Amino acid sequence: MDEYGLYLHIPFCQHRCAYCDFNTYAGLEHLITEYVEALCREVKYLSAYTQDQIFVRTIFFGGGTPSLLPEQQVEKILANIHDRFVVSAAAEITLEANPGTVNLAYLRNLSSLGINRLSFGMQSAHFAELQMLERTHGNVDVVNGVQWARMAGIENINLDLMFGLPDQSVETWEKSLRMACKLEPSHFSLYALTLEHGTPMQAWVARGLMSKPDSDVAAEMYELGSEFMQTHGYQQYEISNWAKWEEGKGLLSCQHNLQYWRNLAYLGLGAGAHGYANNMRVANVLAPAQYISKMSLSNERRNPADVPQDFPKTPATSNINPVNKETEMGETMMMGLRLVQEGVSQETFFNRFGVALVDVYGPEIKILLQQGLLEWQGDILRLTAHGRLLGNQVFLKFI
Ligand code: SF4
Incomplete structure (x- = not known):
């Protein structure tokens, strides 16, 4: 029996950060209601399109900025998932949040809906670095976010930090690490900045308006980050991820991402989301409006004879790559x-x-x-x- 990870892509942001090449859009928040409707249709479609029950061990709202979803929309999505899939009682349910987009009441509502893990995009504790990245939050928003999450009963908290930024010094990196560790989250992801093609930051560096990140300095920062994590009680379990060990719970690693790294099955719902199941890797159309329109044409009733071949394809699928045994072995090595x-x-x-x-x-x-x-x-x-x-x-x- 496969147990799935469920990824839900929320492609809305208040502002597009200078380095970001994710499938996300600023100024499309007016589509949120229709988009959630389309996500619910995709849930229904997937459950109707397999002869088996779908067992779910993790749910991950990723983005984009999932914390832009009003509570009622999160509730609607989760209600549909619980109606159609068999969600483990111990399921890890994560929502990515941008600091500055949440408040205590919102987090209390999320907690009551079953969200039990939050991932905050902190990135840096320095105002100048956050400005360079064009992040819309400040350090105080991170401190408040973590505090409110705990008050709301959500103890499992990840902070994302970035290193290897243009003009970032080892000293400012260490200060970010120190300030983040003071908040005592259960988990850290430390990512090196990559200059992605087509982003404003890549253009600024190409035009000489911003200095090029130095890969030697980034390697030094990675080593410093690794040591810092270790001395502050975090165990490294993945190249970019560290977690605390908690008595009775074990290592508080991200169960959803472990599903990817162990090369196990997951379903990706939403614009641009990827899935892997039934010896297929599938990806959905990128544009939210196109996703909404594709899913609005979906019809749950179908010929049961079609079922085994096509799952996990949905009307929003734009790419299908069959995975043979040789590819699966290579991917298992790469990710494992x-x-x-x-x-x-x-x-x-x-x-x-x-x-x-x-x-x-x-x-x-x-x-x-x-x-x-x-x-x-x-x-x-x-x-x-x-x-x-x-x-x-x-x-x-x-x-
Ligand atoms: S908040 Fe995250 S997803 Fe949105 S633009 Fe910034 S980096 Fe990209």
């Missing part, structure tokens, strides 16, 4: 090696594919072991500390 402790177990690999890991990737593994990028820990193959800095070089060997 991101998990710096768990790595890829020989036993799990054999149980999944019926073939030994070393029989498939013996030569690649041998080279990476010699280069000091991979190591064996008993049955587990994983990145070395050096390999964590050169992850992309390692992953390329498996595709």
Whole structure:
């Protein structure tokens, strides 16, 4: 029985940040009501389109800025999911929030609807860095957001921080880390800035209006961040992610993202969302208006004979990539090696594919072991500390 992660994409932002290349749009908030209606239709469509029940172990509202959704819309989406899918009683239900878009009453309502994890895009504790990124919040909004989340009963909190910014110094990075750690969230994601094609920030750097991020400094910041996390009680479990260990609960890692890293099934609903199930990777149309229009044509009633081949395709699907066994093995390696402790177990690999890991990737593994990028820990193959800095070089060997 597959247990799914459910990703819901909310493609609305108040303002587009200078570095962002996500599928999100400013000034389209007037579409929210119709968009939520379309999401609910996609939930219904997926549940009607499989002969099996859909078991859900995680739900993730990502964006964009999901905290722009009024409580009533979050309630409507969750009610549809609970009506159509079998949601585990212990499901992790995360909502990404921009600091400055939430207040105590809103978070109390989310908590009562079952949201039990919040992810705040803090990015930096420095006003000048936040301005450069064109973020619309200040540090006080992060402090308030975390405090209100706790008052609302949501203890599982992630903070995103960014490093490798133009003109960011190691000192300002350390100060951001220190101020973020003072808030004692259960989880941290530390991301290096990448200059994405077509973003304002990439154009400013290309025109010499902003200095180019220095990859050596970014590597130094990553190492500093790793050490800082460790000395403040956070365990690294993925290249960019750290979590606290809590008695009785274990490591407070992001269960939804673990579904991706373990290369397990998930359904992606909403504009531009990706899904992986039934040996297919699927992606939806990008534009919210097009998504709404595609889903408005959906009809739940269909020929049951069609069912097994097409799931998880919906009327909003624009891309389908079949995944054969060879691709699945390569993706399992690429994503599993991101998990710096768990790595890829020989036993799990054999149980999944019926073939030994070393029989498939013996030569690649041998080279990476010699280069000091991979190591064996008993049955587990994983990145070395050096390999964590050169992850992309390692992953390329498996595709
Ligand atoms: S808030 Fe997040 S999703 Fe929205 S524009 Fe900024 S970086 Fe992109």
